[in-house]
Amino acid sequence: MSAVFSVAVRLAGIAAASLLVAPVWQKGFYATALLIACGGLGCAASVIATHRELARRALRLEPSVVSPTDREKLRNRALLDHAPVPLLFRSVDGSVHAANRAARRLFGTEDRLITPPPALLEALNDRRLPSEGRMIRLAASSGGTPRVYALSARHGAGVGGIVDYLALTDVEAGFNAAEAQALRDLLQILSHEIMNSLTPIVSLSVTADELFAELNPGPAHALVQEALTTIRRRAEGLDRFVRGYRDLARLPAPELKPIELGALLRETQRVFEARWGGSITLELCLPAVRVVVRADKGQVEQALLNLLNNAAEACQTQAPPRVQLAAELEEGSATILVRDNGTGVDPALREQIFHPFVSFKENGNGVGLSLARQIALGHGGSLELESPEAGTGWQTVFRLRL
Structure with a gap:
């Protein structure tokens, strides 16, 4: 705007000089x-110079700081980094490289994978496997529980020094959901068939036991009474066992509502202490800030009580027995930890303990941990057994993510 005003002033000066020079000259x-004539000529010269400078700027071509080739590389890299799926490529020398931000974060490298995971190399080198849908289990370089990835590979024919293009799709959540659904279907069928046969057996054993108790005692009365009582007791125990698995198979979808995490854990602590009294010490560790999560309060409380009761049973022979219930914020999501100072879990059994029908406790039915994991999966989270924490005294650590 100031440049336009300056040009207008100069033009006005030229016009004024043209009108005044002749009358002033005639008057002597x-x-x-x-x-006045010099001033007008100066304004004219200034206007001409400004016009030439503007014309020169309009015609001048600014040199590009980034060459077209480099510009294309930067654009391609930005597009790759925007992809949430880890992308890699293998060079002609056999080395594997991270191609985008997701891959660099997963493997903790800026370019070349110094020590590629054996599972990844094995899947790449086994040409018998299909190029799509190969399932491998990988752990992030930062640690944590390994997750299941679907590996997709395409041959690059050596163009640009690349022989394979690789993509890793995290299918852990879908894999767990499919496994949970298959388990529920199996349990539903088994519990239905067993209950159809077991229910009349329980009813008849109770009736026989009660009728025989009313008869006059004879020589074999005590033996028969004991046999009937045993049959009744075992039939009722088996009935409770099957009903537990039927409830697991019928676990409803969670009703997600906002709940305050601290209040939920304090209420769970009260239920735990009502059962265990002062025999087991429960430490409660809450985050410094108020945390609200969307969850099914009843289901999450049931999962936590299953974990806490297992922890209490595992550590009651220790002196002193200790159980901890803690909450943490992990990358914006809530995590609940249940720790105990018991004897720990054999590393070879880390995954088996979550399987239904599997229990390493006397009179255990293998429902508690399996149900807790099903509840976690139903909330879109996970339940994992972590390695013992050295120097803390905690031998067993369960991490529940919501």
Whole structure:
């Protein structure tokens, strides 16, 4: 705007000089007329110079700081980094490289994978496997529980020094959901068939036991009574066992509502202490800030009580027995930890303990941990057994993510 005003002033000066020079000269003021003429010529020269400078700027071509080739590379890298799926490529020398941000984060490298995971190399080198849908289990370089990835590979024919293009799709959540659904279907069928046969057996054993108790005692009365009582007790125990698995198979979808995590854990602590009294010490560790999560309060409380009761049973022979219930914030999501100072879990059994029908406790039915994991999966989370924490005294650590 100031440049336009300056040009207008100069043009006005030129016009004024043109109108005043002749009258002033005719009146004999020659010096003044010359000054006015010089001023007008100066304004004209200034306007011409400004016009030429603007024309030169309009025609001047600014040199590009980034060459077209480099610009294309930067654009391609930005697009790759935007992809949430880890992308890699293998060079002709056999080395594997991270191609985008997701891959660099997963493997903790800026380019070349110094020590590629054996599972990844094995899947790449086994040409018998299909190029799509190969399932491998990988752990992030930062640690944590390994997750299941679907590996997709395409041959690059050596173009640009690349022989394979690789993509890793995290299918852990879908894999767990499919496994949970298959388990529920199996349990539903088994519990239905067993209950159909077991229910009349329980009813008849109770009736026989009660009728025999009313008969006059004879020589074999005590033996028969004991046999009937045993049959009744075992039939009722088996009935409770099957009903537990039927409830697991019928676990409803969670009703997600906002709940305050601290209040939920304090209420769970009260239920735990009502059962265990002062025999087991339960430490409660809450985050410094108020945390609200969307969850099914009843289901999450049931999962936590299953974990806490297992922890209490595992550590009651220790001196002193200790159980901890803690909450943490992990990358914006809530995590609940249940720790105990018991004997720990054999590393070879880390995954088996979550399988239904599997229990390493006396009179255990293998429902508690399996149900807790099903509840976690139903909330879109996970339940994992972590390695013992050295120097803390905690031998067993369960991490529940919501």
